[in-house]
Amino acid sequence: MVRLSNNLLGLLNIITLLLSIPIIGGGIWLSRQANTDCERFLDRPVIALGVFILAISIAGIVGSCCRVTWLLWLYLLVMFVLIIVLFCFTIFAFVVTNKGAGQAISGRGYKEYRLGDYSTWLQRRVNSNWGNIRSCLAQSKICQSLLDSASTPLDQFYKEHLSALQSGCCKPADDCGFQYVSPTNWTQTASSTDPDCSSWSNDPNLLCYGCNSCKAGLLDNIKSDWKKVAVVNIIFLVFLIIVYSVGCCAFRNNREDNAWKRRYP
Structure with missing residues (x-):
């Protein structure tokens, strides 16, 4: 019987996979609609972000639902690095936008x-x-x-x-x-x-x-935008930590199930 944490992790990653589709679509739309360099520089990062979320979501779904332990381990490693990077970026965003006002x-x-x-x-x-x-x-x-x-x-x-x-x-x-x-x-x-x-x-x-x-x-515009992004990052960071915790439980379940199968083939 598939354990709750594996099902929950699979469900969470299905949600993020579905979210990645409009992100990729938005990046493609930006690349086609852009008339100036102002607009064009955003499309590639948006598409790259969407593809990254799509890939990591697929890894999480396969690793948790199909019990692929090594893939789930890789998923958790990437998630851990992402949490650290996002945490550091959020702190940095608050520090560099702390000064300056009209x-x-x-x-x-x-x-x-x-x-x-x-x-x-x-x-x-x-x-x-x-x-x-x-x-x-x-x-x-x-x-x-x-x-x-x-x-x-x-x-x-x-x-x-x-x-x-x-x-x-x-x-x-x-x-x-x-x-x-x-x-x-x-x-x-x-x-x-x-x-x-x-x-x-x-x-x-x-x-x-x-x-x-x-x-x-x-810079005043950038400061305002970065502060908004930092607030969104905090919310996303909490979500990632929850997903990571569920992923750790699913990884433990996979290891226990694999160990049980080796003992009682």
Whole structure:
């Protein structure tokens, strides 16, 4: 008679196997729908994750239900490594996203973002890949809504609730003291030591995509996304630990059954 832990492990792995199918499908869909490098870089990791979950689920099902002890041992080994990696990544995600936040400005509906406020590790990663990221942001048209609202009066613009990327990439910093013409058109009135002020351009293809504030806006988005991922990781980690515990029971059952068959063939 198949023991409860083997049945339960098989059931849990059937669930994860079914979950892997939409993940793989989503990755394939992303690869076909992508029009820019921004979207395209996600498809391969998503497909790889789906295939990995599919493979490990099949190993768990076969190992538990068909009593293949060596395959179940391999399954548990991979699960153990996955739990350790996921635990370390979750801790790391909380550490690198602990620093940095937008600075509220009196009388403004948006916040200002400073690159130096964020994790040094994240800064290095963004700086080393900024050429591709900058092109990606320009193609994504994050500033299009501001370009389309050229007739917006200054007092109304100051009340706008801009996203971190829009605030950092689509307008100059308030410290520059530029004269407002439209949300994406500003007249330089004085020189400033802030390199972002000299990087600003009224050209809609340039704007402040070369500014540190734009990098900071991106990091604020990354920080927010990573914190959400870290919370999901904690939930997934608890699920993996439960599955691993059930797997250990199933592995013990397999060994006991194999030992019994050797003694009483």
